Amino acid sequence: MDYELTETQLDIINLAGEIADKKIKPVRAKYDASEEFPWEIIEEMRKADLFGVYLPEEYGGLGGANLELILMSERLSQACAGIGLSALTSSLCAIPILLFGNPDQRKRYLPDLASGKKLGSFCITEPASGSDATSMGATATLEGDHYVLNGVKNFCSGGKTSETYVVFFSTNPSKGPRGISAFIIEKGTPGFSFGKKEEKMGIRCNPTYELVFENCQIPKENLLYKEGRGLHVAQGTFDLSRPGVAAQALGIAQGALNETIEYTRQRKQFGVPVSSFQAMQHMLADCATQIEASRALLYSVAKAMDKDVIPATQKAIKEGILVYDAMKKLGAKRWTKESAMVKVFCSDTAMKVTTDCVQMCGGIGYMRDFPVEKFMRDAKITQIYEGTNQVQRNEIGMMLIKEAASAARREAVAA
Ligand SMILES: Cc1cc2nc3c(=O)[nH]c(=O)nc-3n(C[C@H](O)[C@H](O)[C@H](O)COP(=O)(O)OP(=O)(O)OC[C@H]3O[C@@H](n4cnc5c(N)ncnc54)[C@H](O)[C@@H]3O)c2cc1C
The missing domain is CATH 2.40.110.10 (Butyryl-CoA Dehydrogenase, subunit A, domain 2)
Known part of the structure; x- marks a missing residue:
């Protein structure tokens, strides 16, 4: 699918892809087993300037926003979601500072998070x-x-x-x-x-x-921000950060499917590759369809969000005000419902796809020396952190009811 990405966005995918395929894949099993932090890969990500792809140039970032963060997270997670998480974790510290930090706080903390010199x-x-x-x-x-x-x-x-x-x-x-x-x-x-x-x-x-x-x-x-407004900070952050978790989930699902297609083409039973059985092809088809549907939803939500976030960020920097206040001044919408939707949809896809991938690979899919079981273990957290999928569904339901109530009020006033 052509998602009409810019050249810079395609460069981010390529840069993250180089690191994912050449540097992360060979060491992911080692770090998974040892539970050590992969400082050598962090250094590669710093050199490639990946930590700041979603932050404004004024703070040393690449000038992108949500879509750039998502593209990086998805591509790194195709190799290893644990290693890719270091960039997401830092973004979860940078986003509240970007949105709710005053100009001094933004200037003091964002450049080191953007360069990856400091993690957050x-x-x-x-x-x-x-x-x-x-x-x-x-x-x-x-x-x-x-x-x-x-x-x-x-x-x-x-x-x-x-x-x-x-x-x-x-x-x-x-x-x-x-x-x-x-x-x-x-x-x-x-x-x-x-x-x-x-x-x-x-x-x-x-x-x-x-x-x-x-x-x-x-x-x-x-x-x-202000005393007593911490939950605003948390919710405003999650509205922008949950698509990052969705992208992680999407990368996990794609990574598992890629390994599975490769394996099932090679693996022969009854004298033919197991991928030639229709039962297998239907599972592959369902996985690929769910992944593409997730990607289409995620990218379109991220692009829509960025139409609010980028102008508000520029206005805030120019006028020395909070990005959150600039968003309100520009009439930006609240993205709570859509960011919960992409997190639920992509993480449920990741869990389903990775479970099916283990099934399609048979016994080897269950073994530690084959990468697919790790994708299944990694997928689970995307349904839990930054708010469980039950809590996301509560939020989506609440927003639907609120929207219906406001529409009814507007109709009553108009009548
Ligand atoms: C590996 C990992 C990394 C994490 N990283 C961070 C981090 O960096 N920063 C941070 O702050 N937190 C982090 N978390 C915490 C994570 O966000 C919480 O675990 C998650 O929000 C759920 O909270 P809980 O574990 O207390 O589950 P509980 O709230 O105890 O929930 C237990 C069960 O009840 C369900 N439930 C609870 N309330 C409702 C409700 N109202 N309606 C329906 N069902 C409900 C939940 O969906 C869940 O199934 C991390 C967690 C993990 C496992």
Whole structure:
């Protein structure tokens, strides 16, 4: 399919593809087994300037937006979603700073995230507060010119490999959801340490850590956006970042299908390649159709989003205002429904396709020395993180009902 990508966008695919095929494929099984972080590949990604493809040129990025992030994430994940995740994890730190950071915060943090000199993470989850972020227990108390942070966050992707973190705390527990605030925190700040490292099913080379805050003091300038508006920061970020997870899922599905087509053409049973059986061809056909449908939905949503994000970003930089405020001024739409749709659709596709690919490869598909089982393990997380698919479906349902209610109100006024 021709998605009418620009030359720069095609270059991103090619650059990410070179790294995926030549550098990542030969080492993905090693890093999956050892659970070590692939610093050698991070260096290749830095050299290729991949970390900043979605960030404005003013901060050292390539000047792209969502579509560029998606193209990179999809292509890297075709080789290994765990290794590709390092760029996505950093984007989950850069996006809230881009959207909600003031000009000083953008200038201070985005260039190092854009170059990949520093990696970033985002942490809202706590042991007792997952899908229900409003129940968080970690607190930030303003004392003079600094906040004092206390509490434990868990399941932080990137873990110790990051240098910059966007973390959520309650600044006013009595206000519940309206008491949550977002902060930028740097590694090495006294009182900020790392707890348990998780052992995982998939994306094993990307470390997942507990973050511990014990009377950790940060300057009050590190507040991101406004006190009590942390959930706006989180939702605004997820609206733009969930397509990145969808792209990861899409890459996983495509990677598994490519390996499966190759294998089933070679593998002979009953004297013929197993790909010549119609039952196999129907499974291949369904996988390919689901993948292309996912890609068409994802790219069209990303392109539509970028029509809002790019002009708002330019306006914000020119006028020294927040990108989030510029989006509101320009009448940008909220992308909550569509970003949830692409995440659900692409991640469910990835799970279905990778499971079918293991089936089509037979016994070898189940073995560690063949790559398809890893794609199936990696696919699962895309249905869970950045909000489970159940929670995404809740959001889509809620938005549909809200839209219907607003349409009914408009009709009533017009009548
Ligand atoms: C490998 C990994 C990496 C992660 N990385 C990060 C990270 O970098 N930063 C970060 O902040 N978090 C991260 N997470 C956390 C992740 O976003 C949460 O695990 C996820 O949001 C679900 O929360 P939970 O695990 O507490 O599940 P729970 O909220 O306990 O949910 C359990 C089950 O109940 C269902 N459920 C819950 N509420 C509802 C509802 N209202 N309606 C229907 N069903 C519901 C869920 O869908 C799920 O099936 C990561 C998680 C993993 C596993």
